[in-house]
Amino acid sequence: MTKSSFFLFVLFILHHVLQVQPDECADSLRCGDHGPAIRFPFRLKDRQPDYCGFPGFYLSCSDTNDTVLELPISVKLFVKEIDYKSQEIQVYHPDRCLPKCIPRLNLSPSPFQFTVHQYEQLVDYAFFNCSHTKGEGHNDRDAISCLNDPTYSYQVYVLRDDYEDIFSLPTLPCRKMYSVRSIPYYILDNPDGILYLNWSRPACRKCEREGKSCRYINSSSTEPEIQCIPKHTKGASTKLATTGAILGPTLFLLLAFALYCVYSNDKAEKEYRKRIENFLDDYRSYKPTRYLYADLKRITNQFTEKLGEGAYGTVFKGKLSNEIHVAVKILNSSMGNGEEFINEVGIMGRIHHVNVVRLVGFCADGFRRALVYEFFSNYSLEKFIFSENSKSHFLGWDRLHDISLGVAKGIEYLHQGCDQRILHFDIKPHNVLLDQNFIPKISDFGLAKLCSKDQSTVSMTTGRGTMGYIAPEVFSRNFGTVSYKADVYSFGMLLLEIVGGRRSTVDLTSENTSQVYFPEWIYNLLEQKEELRVFIEDDGNMKIAKKLAIVGLRCIQWHPMDRPSMKLVVQMLEGEGDKLIMPPNPFASPGPMRIHARKSMTHLGQELEVIPELD
Structure with a gap:
């Protein structure tokens, strides 16, 4: 187990300990993030023991994190709000249609009563089913829209049993469905669909006014009793001792682990600094x-x-x-x-x-x-070929040719002009900087490797570079051994991007998997003798664009031996474009096994042998 994974494991254990230790009758339980707070006399079924709530005050959470009140032998209603000071709970039907549950609504076995305010009363109603939605000349204010059934084309009306005349119903055929007694009148005239219920026992108003918690206590009497206690103090000393006993060893392990990390990191840092200083001591002779x-x-x-x-x-x-x-x-x-x-x-x-x-x-x-x-005021080549407003940044084909030739000469110098061969491994437009005269400068040698000039290839255990510019052999040795030809491949991709003014990589998402590979598209245009105006429009010299494209295609041949050296690339860029011959199709054998099996007939080099990498 690594240090980071061990640290995450300890944090998980610590978090789990803290999560399971709180007071089981805490005041802050909710269903979801926005549900009402659930505390005494209510309790959450399956998450709190019976003593956390008063008998009959049971709530649960639905699959959608709604708070549910299930009335005994009656109906299930969703809870909107609980007012503990006034001892009132607001509930509503899941379909926002209270009349649906009226026939089955029975509060007698529950501890709740209808809330009836001053000048309000409980009334009796009768419900009628009329076969058509409207009667001629009838006012539909008494129709219950949420009870209508458009499939069977009927509408439900309601009349007060005590004074409304049955003749006020539509003249069309109607039949009585059922009667309900002693319900608040607002149930049938409530656009919000809210039902107000209250409870008288347990009487916790006094505790709420004093800012204390109300709790159920066991007693010898047959009637349950409650008491007021200060909030967050019940069992505090016991909980503190329990938490300390659990967290003590955990914190000790964390402290020991932290000390180990400090020691380990300090040791690694000292070794890192020593390595740097040893290198710098050998480097004093440089500028x-x-x-x-x-x-x-x-x-x-x-x-x-x-x-x-x-x-x-x-x-x-x-x-x-x-x-x-x-x-x-x-x-x-x-x-x-x-x-x-x-x-x-x-x-x-x-x-x-x-x-x-x-x-x-x-x-x-x-x-x-x-x-x-x-510092280069013109930043990188990437700015001029990938910019959203690349038309306004277009450098002209003569200048783009000079930049390409300069980059090629720089890579040739790295391969042949130094005491040791330098393989860059990250040639791309972002790493080509332009000075005030647009002279290109190769930068960023963080991935570079050294090898002797009389040796051609380098052994590598892992791939390196930027996707879209990495030579195939860097991914798989089935394409050949890794050598300076990897830089040639990356330079070829750079040339094709200069020609196309876009990245040569293809977004391999499900939406784009059918796109043609960009370099292959350029090859097809040249092979079919089509002009490249799709890229260069009306600006510049067509011959330069064609020359850069052909050289780029020569450089991205799948097999390393089929690619030219950078010296030959410089010669091709300095020569006449009309004398360049189209290279073989590099996309004819896309599979690594087919390419590996093909025997190269090129004159550009012999089979390259793997050599050890130099430190």
Whole structure:
């Protein structure tokens, strides 16, 4: 069991203990969140013992969390409100039609009576069934609409037995259904359908006026008795002792667990800091400046202007001077074991290329880690190809071609121009930054890997990258071994997104599973000799768009050996687009087993052997 799961388990036990220990006759029980408070003399059946309520005052909760009053040998009514001071309960029929339950309503076995206010009285009524809904010239004010049955085309009327004449009924055939005696007159003339009942025993008015609780007590007499007690004090000392006995060991376990967590986290943090410091000791010969966390707060003006946020950290705009602006990336302390930080500082510190972001400095102050980059006013390529108003942000095909070529040269430098080969593993528009002259800069080396230049592939235990840009072999070795060709695949996806002005990934929801895969759509357009105006409209050079599309399709071939190297990609982008030949269809064999079985006839490389990954 992990520390977090053990902690959640202890909290669950603690919560359960606290939940089952309260006074069983508490005053705050309800059915649902908005039902009336249920307390003495009422009790909730199946949730409270008999001594919590007075005989006959039983309530229950329906499936819809309505509070139900079930009158003995009578009817079930829903409770709207309970007034404990006036000892009155308001109930209503579930269908909001009180006349439906009048024939079966019998209060004699219950402790309740009808509430009759001054100048009101209980009256007798007779109910009649008339075969048609209306009689000629008759006033329907006495009709009971909720008792009507449109299926059999009759309407129910009611007359007071004592003074209303039967001749006031419609002239159409009518027959008497039944009579009811001694009911409040408002039952039949109540738009809200509320019935008011009251009780005289137990008499808890005095307790309510004094702010005390009313409780049932056992006595030797045959009649049940009640008493007034201060609220929340009954059994307080016993409950406190019981709670203490239960919570004592639990709190001790929590305290011991907390101390263990502090010790464990402190030990891990010390190992983490030692690893970082050892790395930085070896790194002193490089150029980037080491900043204190206080320096970063000053540079960013207390982190006031946020540029963006990702899985590994948050980026803020900063200023070293009036002329020099920087982007400060504060790394999340909860992510990884320092690999992101070491990758960025260790790899970017040794890179010097016009198409790679320069690392200005870093911070390793206690548990705080940060990276300081150049700031680019045009932000990332993503802004210009995925923006909702991308038309107003369109850069023109000549500039998009230059950006594509710059990114390709940057990746080629990573693969061939450094002392060790650098595999980026996260090439995408978001990680291509643009300076004031729209020169592209590759950024974010948190997932990068190093390997010797004379070795081609790298062994990996887990996939890495961003969905939609990850090469197939990173997911499954059935497609081949992982090598620098994974970056070539990601770059191909980037080119296709530049051409299409949209993401190459497809939303795999049930609504969109029938959509055509976006790169395959571009391939079909080119293969059928159709123009790409669906993407570029009336702006720019069609030849550039076609060149970028063909190069992109060459780069996303499923088998790594079928993809060109970045050196060849640069040559194709620098050359004439008319000389480019359409690549084989990369979507002809979508299954990994079929692709693996196909023998490659390409001249772009030989079978690549897996090599060990370097630290």
